[in-house]
């Protein structure tokens with residue numbers, strides 16, 4: 001049986017860390033589509049596993065996001081307003 005895109009994403013996240021852009025490029029879909037997929041995946045991952053969000057650190061001031069719950073990349077640093085943040089990464093652990 002062919003895996004659905006969400007099943008494939010789950011399999012990828014179990015073996016590595018991926019960004020929104022990498023997943024969107026891999027499946028040739030929009031970032032919004034991947035965000036929807038991740039929202040479903042976060043709810044369907046069976047305990048004790050869970051979908052982790054590894055937040056970016058601001059290169060400019062060193063600010064580190066804590067407890068990110070959103071799947072879209074943060075657009076700017078809340079401390080110094082730097083808009084060139086690295087992407088956050090996702091992983092299932």
Ligand SMILES: [Zn+2]
Pocket residue numbers: 058059060061062063077078079080081082
């Ligand atoms: Zn900053």
